[in-house]
Amino acid sequence: MSTTLLNEFTVDKQTNTIHIKREFAADRPTVWDCYTKSEILDQWWMPKPWKARTKNMDFREGGNWHYAAVSPTGEEHWSITSYVKIELEKMFLANNGFCDANGTINPNMPMSKWKMEFSDMGKNTLVYGQMQFPDLAQLEQNIAMGFKEGLTMAMENLDLMLAKR
Amino acid sequence: METRRDVFQAIADPTRRAILLLLASQAMTPNALAEEFNTSRQAVSKHIRILTECELVKQEQKGREIYYHIDTHKMKEIDKWIEQFKQIWETKFNQLDNVLLTLKKKKK
Numbered sequence: 001m002s003t004t005l006l007n008e009f010t011v012d013k014q015t016n017t018i019h020i021k022r023e024f025a026a027d028r029p030t031v032w033d034c035y036t037k038s039e040i041l042d043q044w045w046m047p048k049p050w051k052a053r054t055k056n057m058d059f060r061e062g063g064n065w066h067y068a069a070v071s072p073t074g075e076e077h078w079s080i081t082s083y084v085k086i087e088l089e090k091m092f093l094a095n096n097g098f099c100d101a102n103g104t105i106n107p108n109m110p111m112s113k114w115k116m117e118f119s120d121m122g123k124n125t126l127v128y129g130q131m132q133f134p135d136l137a138q139l140e141q142n143i144a145m146g147f148k149e150g151l152t153m154a155m156e157n158l159d160l161m162l163a164k165r
Numbered sequence: 166m167e168t169r170r171d172v173f174q175a176i177a178d179p180t181r182r183a184i185l186l187l188l189a190s191q192a193m194t195p196n197a198l199a200e201e202f203n204t205s206r207q208a209v210s211k212h213i214r215i216l217t218e219c220e221l222v223k224q225e226q227k228g229r230e231i232y233y234h235i236d237t238h239k240m241k242e243i244d245k246w247i248e249q250f251k252q253i254w255e256t257k258f259n260q261l262d263n264v265l266l267t268l269k270k271k272k273k
Contacts, residue, residue: 005262007258011247024261024262025262025265026268030265030269031265034261034264034268040264040268044257044260044263045257046257047253047257047260048260
């Protein structure tokens with residue numbers, strides 16, 4: 001995108017919370033759909049070269065989104081998002097964790113509480129995400145997991161770089 | 166042990182994080198540090214040893230006393246790690262920008 005969209009990312013180590021504010025060039029109902037409809041989520045939720053693949057989506061309070069992050073070689077990492085509270089096109093609260101293909105949560109993996117708020121910013125939409133972890137170690141572990149899932153390519157680049165030294 | 170030299174190992178424990186917070190405001194002697202915690206002195210000194218091995222804490226001899234200092238150099242590794250996480254989100258959001266563009270074109 002040529003225009004500059006608001007983009008803020010901060011980590012509050014006191015409350016173990018990651019704050020992400022991002023502006024999108026679309027109206028609120030459209031952006032809301034992108035965050036709540038699995039057929040759209042599958043198109044963007046996982047950073048390349050990974051892809052999200054939804055097994056089940058039930059977007060309502062008490063419902064779940066069960067999906068896998070799939071690598072180009074077919075490796076799968078399963079996650080589950082449980083929706084706690086939903087205010088249409090305004091905000092939702094959810095719990096997020098890693099699980100298996102059956103949706104059984106792995107208690108040894110980091111769990112987080114998410115709050116996603118949607119507001120108008122002129123013609124655009126601002127999404128304010130807050131991800132809270134029970135402790136800093138789990139936050140770090142989640143970062144490590146995200147890294148594993150999302151930046152396999154970068155790791156390979158790093159390997160190459162290190163090999164040259 | 167090789168694994169000890171990882172900053173994340175160092176901050177994975179709540180006592181060690183508390184030690185780092187205390188040392189961030191001032192250098193402290195082993196005794197002064199131990200007094201801040203309800204655990205045994207051995208337990209505290211074990212944590213300090215791990216922090217030293219991870220190069221997050223340095224010690225300095227002043228007269229008869231040893232003082233522990235925080236070493237901010239290694240702390241930066243944590244920030245670097247977080248930066249990578251930030252980049253993952255940036256990639257995701259750029260993908261969403263593209264999805265939104267496609268949705269807009271379909272509407273027209």
